[in-house]
Amino acid sequence: MLSDEVINKVIERITTRIEETNTYVLKKMGESVGKLRTLTPTQAQQLAQIMQYGGDYDKIAKALAKMSELNVREIYKIFDEVAKQDYAFAEQFYKYRNIKYIPYEQNIALQNEVSALATVTAKQYRNITRTMGFATHENGKIVYNDIARTYQNLLDKAVLSVSQGKTTFDEELYQIMKELASSGIKTIDYESNRSIRVESAVRTAMQGGIRDLHMEIQQEFGKQFDADGIEVTVHGNPAPDHQYVQGKQFSNEQFNNFQNDIDAYSYDGTFFPAESEETGRDRRSIGQYNCYHDIFSIILGVSEPVYRDEELNEIIKKNNKGFKFNGKKYTMYEGEQLQRQLETEMRKAKDEQIMARAGNMRDKAELSQVKINKLTDKYNKLVKISGLPSKIERARVSGYRKIKVNK
Numbered sequence: 001m002l003s004d005e006v007i008n009k010v011i012e013r014i015t016t017r018i019e020e021t022n023t024y025v026l027k028k029m030g031e032s033v034g035k036l037r038t039l040t041p042t043q044a045q046q047l048a049q050i051m052q053y054g055g056d057y058d059k060i061a062k063a064l065a066k067m068s069e070l071n072v073r074e075i076y077k078i079f080d081e082v083a084k085q086d087y088a089f090a091e092q093f094y095k096y097r098n099i100k101y102i103p104y105e106q107n108i109a110l111q112n113e114v115s116a117l118a119t120v121t122a123k124q125y126r127n128i129t130r131t132m133g134f135a136t137h138e139n140g141k142i143v144y145n146d147i148a149r150t151y152q153n154l155l156d157k158a159v160l161s162v163s164q165g166k167t168t169f170d171e172e173l174y175q176i177m178k179e180l181a182s183s184g185i186k187t188i189d190y191e192s193n194r195s196i197r198v199e200s201a202v203r204t205a206m207q208g209g210i211r212d213l214h215m216e217i218q219q220e221f222g223k224q225f226d227a228d229g230i231e232v233t234v235h236g237n238p239a240p241d242h243q244y245v246q247g248k249q250f251s252n253e254q255f256n257n258f259q260n261d262i263d264a265y266s267y268d269g270t271f272f273p274a275e276s277e278e279t280g281r282d283r284r285s286i287g288q289y290n291c292y293h294d295i296f297s298i299i300l301g302v303s304e305p306v307y308r309d310e311e312l313n314e315i316i317k318k319n320n321k322g323f324k325f326n327g328k329k330y331t332m333y334e335g336e337q338l339q340r341q342l343e344t345e346m347r348k349a350k351d352e353q354i355m356a357r358a359g360n361m362r363d364k365a366e367l368s369q370v371k372i373n374k375l376t377d378k379y380n381k382l383v384k385i386s387g388l389p390s391k392i393e394r395a396r397v398s399g400y401r402k403i404k405v406n407k
Helices: 004-036 041-052 056-096 108-130 147-162 166-183 198-224 252-259 309-321 332-358 362-386
Strands: 132-138 141-146 186-189 194-197 229-232 249-251 295-298 323-325 328-330
Touching: 004 041, 004 056, 004 147, 004 166, 004 198, 004 332, 041 147, 056 108, 056 147, 056 198, 056 295, 108 198, 132 147, 132 166, 141 147, 141 186, 147 166, 166 332, 166 362, 186 198, 194 198, 198 295, 229 252, 249 252, 309 332, 323 332, 323 362, 328 332, 332 362
Parallel strands: none
Antiparallel strands: 132 141, 132 186, 186 194, 229 249, 229 295, 323 328
């Protein structure tokens, strides 16, 4: 079985490509603004039309199309990798039951099932990327436009600002560019007027798709080797509602109770009461609502738990002990959430800096660099105080380079 950490790294092959394309689009927009910055109004108007109906926008459109094509292929590869690992883990139980184990490469039925599940996620990916655009503010309201319209609006604003001089041009265009960098390319639901960054939407879809794959084939394996139970996987710093269930073994019946919000008992007799509004008890099902736990089929009484109780209790103790940061107490789980927020803010600030540099706005690029420096210092302080492993690579942005800030 692939660990949660490895699965997240696998998913990053797709989300990193999206983030790199996002930065490329923003950079091309910045370059387009930079080309208009020193022209006369007439020259700016003429060049803007050329860029809008060909040239730079064609490059943007091709980059987006290439990203989608490569990522759809990647989805099928990822599902194949996960299924192979799951199937390899299950081999021991086939042998225990004296059931013939067919190698994955020869198991056409299993491959077809995996491909069908991958197709569902690939379709979801296409739906997510079909309505890509940016969020900006107009007259105090959030306005969503697709990428072509956003690019056109940016050029129109640049042409309008050319006659007002470099200072005014830089101030107005930098504010727009900051908005675009903060927004990032989003997937937009025009009916509900809601949006989410594409990489976040795709990450969630991939995690859900892989969990569905894992759950479905585990259930199929369980039927084949007559499994009578499951074991819940374990990861560090679990969410509060799942820290006591991870690592536990359940009979199939009791796990079904747990998943359907009914009182349930693990194989070792631990009681898990149902969710209750009266007590305020909240209990998510395994593998649902951003839960990163999975299950694997086992034979009760034969399969030794992967983690001993002492190890599970130590994970809980360390998570709850937590740390203090800037005067506030955090669990390790909450610290990881803060880590993620800072990584996202760093990526946005780096996109701002890249756009400003591409637009030949050195002073504005320095402002963004100051923000990046402050966020990086805060991140490093968080890692040092909390003891959490640094994931600074998640704040990486292709094309970013640090610049010197003039005091």
